Amino acid sequence: MINAVLVFNNNGQPRLTKFYTQLDTSVQQRLISEIFTLVSARPASSCNFLPLPPLLTPNQSHSSSSASNDAPSLVTYRHYATLYFILISTSTESPLALLDLIQVFVEALDRLFENVCELDLIFNFETQHAVLGEMIVGGVVVETGLERVVEGVRAQGRVAKRPVNEGRGTGVGGLGLGQGIWAGR
Amino acid sequence: MFEKDIYQLIRGLRAHKGTEREYIQESLKECRKEIKGQDMDQKATALLKLVYLEMFGHDMSWASFNVLEVMSSPKYLQKRVGYLAAVQSFRPDTEVLMLAENLLKKDLNSPDKATMALPMTTIPHVINPSMANSLLTDLLPRLSHSNAAIRKKTVVTLYRLALVYPETLRPAWPKIKERLLDDSEDPSVTAAIVNVICELGWRRPQDFLPLAPRLFELLTAGGNNWMAIKIIKLFSTLTSLEPRLVKKLLPPLTSIIMTTPAMSLLYECINGIIQGGIMEAAEGTTEGDEIARLCVNKLRAMLVVEGDPNLRYVALLAFAKITSSHADLVSQHQDVILECIDDADISIRTRALDLIIGMVSANNLQIVVERLLKQLRSAGIASVADAPSNDRGMHDGILPMADDEEDDPRTTIRPKEPKSTQAPPLPDDYRSSVIEKVLSMCSKDTYVNMNDFEWYIGVLVELVKQCPASSTKGHFGSHHSATGKEQTSIAEAIGTELLNVAVRVKAVRPDAAAAAQSLLMLDTREQLFPAASSGGNGVLASVATIVGEYADMLPDPEGVLTSLLHSSSSQLPASVLISYLQAIPKVFAQLTNSQRAAWTSSRQSTTVLLVARIVHFLEPLTLHPNLEVQERAVEYLDLMRLASEAASSQRTGTGDDRYAEPPLLLTQAIPSLFSGMELNPVAPAALRKVPKSEDLDLETPINSNLNMLLAGVNYDSEYMDEEDEVYRLYHERPSAVATAYERPAADMLEPPQASRSSPYQDAEADEVHQRATDRKKAERRERYRDDPYYIDSEHRSGTSTPMHNILRSSNGEELDVDAIPVMELQLDSRDVASDPERTKPAKAIRKPKRHFEIAGDETLGNDDTPTSLPTNLAKPSISREKKSLLEVDSSGLSALSLAESTSDRGNTPLDIERRQAEEEEMAKAMKEVERLRLEMQRTQERIQSRDVPDEGTVVKRKKKKKARVEMLNDPPAGDADGGEATAVRKKKKKKKRRGSDGEVQEDQNEQVDEAVAPVKAKRKKKRQVTFDEDTAGEQTV
Incomplete structure (x- = not known):
């Protein structure tokens, strides 16, 4: 299952945090900063899987025991422009499929905000939560289809746009999303 | 009063570059005020702001009651904020959770499906065992809701209920299964169910074997890759129970590997084949050999593919799983794997390193080690500035900073352009x-x-x-041993x-x-x-x-x-x-x-x-x-x-x-x-095997008077004579090596007759004593003749130093320094732990070039098995205690057998009915409590409104009191099923209220008396309510 979903920007400022277990706020913050430290040190050419941050590293190496299936063992991330999207999950998830899941999440946001950018997420973090709620419930993925996710969010009410005076810069338009490396989902 | 909405808060944050901390404190203060207000809109806005700030680490646990208030708002948008706040801020110790239960039940039965979805997505975050049981009755009917989105969320929520209270799965499982087997079910619901089953599956695979035909059908039907991946993962745990599955699975898996365009599915197929032991099971048959070759070749292709480090990473993961069973297959690809050791990406290197460990042999050990050495040599050692501890944001919490200019948040989100790819120094x-x-x-x-x-x-x-x-930076000197131990x-x-x-x-x-x-x-x-x-x-x-x-x-x-x-x-x-x-x-x-x-x-x-x-x-x-x-x-x-x-x-x-x-x-x-x-x-366990000396008694105190002596210490030190040797030993600084030399400790112990003139010979020792010593020594030698650890004093040159002399003459013959067997153990725990077979002497080395004699561990006795046993036993108990941070413990499920449910099915509906009856009783009682609470609140408000015009200063105090009373009034609702703990707390609060009531009486005039009366009346009524509950309980039992 998925243990946490995090979004933060290039400076490590959180834009979305969702933990599927109840954690103290201070522990959450420590985890975020640990992951940020790991992720920000990686060159662009490296793969999208992180080693476990110190907070999550088990003390003993009992990797083969079945009990470890409950413990988070996989940190997957993707980097889009100014934002990092992070998924922390157990070994029951497929690493490559999780990368696709992040892609769906971002595409859904893009569809809802039309050319989504960090500002949209800052001002509409409630909508972010709504999108995530359509895809993952209690750490289990419930929907991977883009259309249905968008539909589900729209059913909850009008999606607010970013306040007008915040404005968008010049024409940075275009669907800036890189197409998924793996066609299938 | 001016108030900010969430946009203004965020804008303000962005505008206050450099002074965010102050700005946030200011905003938090405002929120605190706003959230206490009467206006629901204002409350919800304040709460949303708090949730936003919580994301940056500002605790909002104090607002949990207000969260509840907003959750119960009739307006959907406000309700949504409340639920979001609950998800983000409720912790296991949040007390108001018990009060939320009723609300969750109510919203689960809401006619509006958007409202209904709110508790569903929230329950997984806040659920506890006592709630799980009562929410189950409201959730179960939702499995057949007309809306697919509701159904799939229900399935997942039921799974989370089962995690905290496994029994809930028993009534839920037949219905979930029914959904899965229904061909006309919405595919996305089926996918969600498969996800849940995959999570459940590895705990109790035997319960899911009957589903194999349906799952197989879903797998071959194709369409949803995500679901196919989950099914394959599930099958890989099932194959060990049902060997016939292997044969059935081979053709579809092979065809997926050959045809699928989705790399994730392809990889999971291979992974499933490896994990499910399909390779081993099918070994020898032509299909088996074929699929093994196919898998390994595909993995190799993933390793060598250009420009996709992710594939390289996962391929290494998969290889690592095969090494134990198919070491030969893996070592065929040693060349490409070795390449990965030098990959630019540390994650990949680490994986490759793990893999290599299992692959080394006498032939390639030197090559591999040389390669690693070269890597270490060529990469610079990370400078202090690169150390992660110096990274900003590592130690102090994250502040919502104003954004840097260079990272324009308005940039459309898209994959970043490749930065410089120069490898950083090795961490x-x-x-x-x-x-x-x-x-x-x-x-x-x-x-x-x-x-x-x-x-x-x-x-x-x-x-x-x-x-x-x-590694040892900054830990120099004496305090090193304490702080820098592991570093x-x-x-x-x-x-x-x-x-x-x-x-x-x-x-x-x-x-x-x-x-x-x-x-x-x-x-x-x-x-x-x-x-x-x-x-x-x-x-x-x-x-x-x-x-x-x-x-x-x-x-x-x-x-x-x-x-x-x-x-x-x-x-x-x-x-x-x-x-x-x-x-x-x-x-x-x-x-x-x-x-x-x-x-x-x-x-x-x-x-x-x-x-x-x-x-x-x-x-x-x-x-x-x-x-x-x-x-x-x-x-x-x-x-x-x-x-x-x-x-x-x-x-x-x-x-x-x-x-x-x-x-x-x-x-x-x-x-x-x-x-x-x-x-x-020496083997680590050998020491334990040294036979205990029979006359060794660790129980009897050496000094039977010890307690008194210890008790006397404090007392004594008050008037301790300066001359006292003991006092001096413990309380004076060891001033002096020099003085010690002038008056060696030996002098004090030495009896006058023992001469110091001939320090190296004990010619003057008492003849009788000498004979006694000799006899004892002979005896001892006899006893320890076979003990390799006994160091015989006679064995040596025989001359004893004055120390021996002194000790012997002053302590008598009972204590003899020579009698204490001295041995030095060089324990090599790391190696031995990994290999209990160690005790075999000198293993042969393969290459005849030069034969090295390698000494094995020495141990006592022949059987090696018990030596490793204690450590093995100790390990699991430790690991069980330690739970990973984000872990959701599902171990409770392993004890729950779903197969049984067929036999006790007769019971379950009864159970549910009984529970429903309980619920109704409870709900009635709750309503009563709620009614009383509102009544109470109304009276309080009346007092307040009358007070306000009189004196402005009292208002504040009143308000506070009001808030407190409001809080106090609520526990009864939770009391219904809260345990003893709440009961105790309630009593305390009651006292407090009595106190405040008293104050009110003193401060105010008869107006207040009016208010006090209902309070008392209410208290009586409440007692009645508890009584009602008791009888309700009796009725149902």
């Missing part, structure tokens, strides 16, 4: 993990793969240089390895001693240790041990002694100093023990000089804060003083041809201290 933890891996690779199975120990010693010396630089571990591990080789492999001992010397010598250390750091210091402890133990093999003992005695040595950490102190007299003995060389005046002066240098080094250490260091320093200092005395008093030969006897103390006594039995590797 320290990677560096130490490489060294660790090299060590474990080489020492595997007591050096079974090692052909060339001389080369290995060279590697170890090289590794010291490659130790991570910052130096990598250098220590190298040292242990070196020591291990020196002890086990006799043939290379001179090489090991030479290597140790080069590491120890100050003038060579600079080249051998990591530059400008103390990273390698950990190795010194073991090195000093080697130097001392094998002093006779040192190429340059004098130089070594000079380095040991260097003034910088006394600054070393205590753990290292301890070994140093032990090594110094050993090397000294090596230098001075020659019996054959004549005792000339030049020899005398060198010896005296040497002793003087040692004394000079030891003296300051007698005041070292570490007790172990202090003790050893004091002991050897006295020994050295004796040596000095002996050396200077011994007459030297005058002429060249006359042979003068060197002092016995130097040639015999001191060397004999260190040259007893040879140190051998």
Whole structure:
């Protein structure tokens, strides 16, 4: 299952945090900063899987025991422009499929905000939560289809746009999303 | 009053660059005020702002009650904010959770499906066992809701209920199964169910075997790759239970591998084949061989594919899983895997490293190790600035900063352009993990793969240089032993390895001693240790041990002694100093023990000089804060003083041809201290097997009067006589080595008749005592004849030092220093833990080039099994205790058998009915409580509104009280099923309220009396309510 979903920007400022277990706020913050430290040190050419941050590293190496299936063992991330999207999950998830899941999440946001950018997420973090709620419930993925996710969010009410005076810069338009490396989902 | 909405808060944050902290505090204060207000819109806005700030680490647990208020708002948008806040801020210890239960139940039954979805997505975050049971009845009907989105969310929520309260799965499972088997079910619901089953599956695969046909159908039907991946994952756990599945699965899996365009699905197919043991199961058949080759070839292709590091990473993960079963298949691809060791990406390197460990053999060990060494050598050591601890945002919490100009948040989100791809210096933890891996690779199975120990010693010396630089940074000096213990571990591990080789492999001992010397010598250390750091210091402890133990093999003992005695040595950490102190007299003995060389005046002066240098080094250490260091320093200092005395008093030969006897103390006594039995590797459990001496009684107190003595200590010290020796020992600073020399402790113990004039012979010892000692010694020798650890005093030169003399005469014959068997254990825990078979003596080495004799661990008795047993037993219990941070524990499920549910199905509906009845009773009681609460609140408000116009100052106080009373009024609702804890708390609160009521009475006039009356009435009624509940409970039971 998925243990946490995090979004933060290039400076490590959180834009979305969702933990599927109840954690103290201070522990959450420590985890975020640990992951940020790991992720920000990686060159662009490296793969999208992180080693476990110190907070999550088990003390003993009992990797083969079945009990470890409950413990988070996989940190997957993707980097889009100014934002990092992070998924922390157990070994029951497929690493490559999780990368696709992040892609769906971002595409859904893009569809809802039309050319989504960090500002949209800052001002509409409630909508972010709504999108995530359509895809993952209690750490289990419930929907991977883009259309249905968008539909589900729209059913909850009008999606607010970013306040007008915040404005968008010049024409940075275009669907800036890189197409998924793996066609299938 | 001016109030901000969420946009203004965010905008404000962005505008207050540099003063965010103040701005946030300000905003939090405003929120606190707003959230207490009556206006629901304002409350919700304030809550949303709090949730936003919570994301940056600002605690909002104090607002949990307000969260509940907003959750119960009738407006959807406000409700949504409330639910979001609950998800983000509720913790296991949030008390208001119990009050939320009713609300959750109500919203679950809402006609509006958007409202209904809110509790569904929230329950997984806040659920606890007591709630799980009662929410189940409301959730179950939702499984057949007309809306697919509701159905799939229900399935997942039911799964989370089962995690905290496994019994809930029993009634839920048949319905979930029904959904899964329904062909006309919405595919996305089916996918969600498959996800849940995959999570459940690895816990109890046997319960899901009956579903295999349906799952197989879903797999072959295709369409949803995500679901297919989950099904394959599930099947890989099922195959071990149902071998026939293998044959059935092979064709569809093969076809998916051949045809699918989705790399994730392709990979999971291969992974499933590996994990499910399909390769092993199908081995020998043509299909089996074919699929094995297909998988491995695909994995190889993933490794060599250009430009996709992710594939390389996962392929290595998969390879790592095959190595145990198909080592030959994997080693065919050794070339590409070895390439990955040098990959630019550390994640990939680490994976490759893990893989390589399982692949090393006698043939490729050197190649692999050389490769790793080269990597360490070529990459610069991370500078301090790169250390992760210096990264911003690491230690102080994250602040919502105003955004930097260069990172324009308006940029459309898209994959970032590749930055410079230059490899950064290796991070320290990677560096130490490489060294660790090299060590474990080489020492595997007591050096079974090692052909060339001389080369290995060279590697170890090289590794010291490659130790991570910052590992001991800032931990210098005495406090090191406490704080830097684990940080130096990598250098220590190298040292242990070196020591291990020196002890086990006799043939290379001179090489090991030479290597140790080069590491120890100050003038060579600079080249051998990591530059400008103390990273390698950990190795010194073991090195000093080697130097001392094998002093006779040192190429340059004098130089070594000079380095040991260097003034910088006394600054070393205590753990290292301890070994140093032990090594110094050993090397000294090596230098001075020659019996054959004549005792000339030049020899005398060198010896005296040497002793003087040692004394000079030891003296300051007698005041070292570490007790172990202090003790050893004091002991050897006295020994050295004796040596000095002996050396200077011994007459030297005058002429060249006359042979003068060197002092016995130097040639015999001191060397004999260190040259007893040879140190051998001892199995960790061997010590436990040493038979306990029958007359050893650890229970009887040595001093039966101990308690009184201890009690007397405080009392005594008040008027303790200055002259008292005990007092002086414990309370005065050890001022003085010098005074100690003038009046050695021995003097105090020495009875007057024992003469000190002949310190080296015990000619004057009592004849009777002597005979008794001899008899006892003979007896003892008999008893310990077969004990290898017993060091026989007769075995040695026989002369005893004055210490023996003194102790014997003062303590009587009962205590004899010689009787205490002394042994030094060199434990090599790391190796042994991994290999219980270790005790077999000297394994053969494959290459005949040079045969090394490797000493195995020594142990007692023949059976090895119990030696490893205790550690094995201890391990799981520890790991069970420790739970990973984000872990959702599903172990409760493993005890729950779903198969049983068919037999007890008769019970379950009954259960539910009973529960429903309980619920209704409870709901009634709750309503009553709620009604009373509102009544109460109304009265309070009445008081308040009347007060306001009178005095402005009271308002605040009143408001506070009101809030408190409001809080107080609520526990009853939760009380219904809260445990004893709440009951107790309630009582306390009641008291408090009584107190405040009293105040009210004093402060106010009759107006208030009106208000108090209902309070009292209410209290009575509440008691009634609890009574009702009790009877309800009785009825249902």
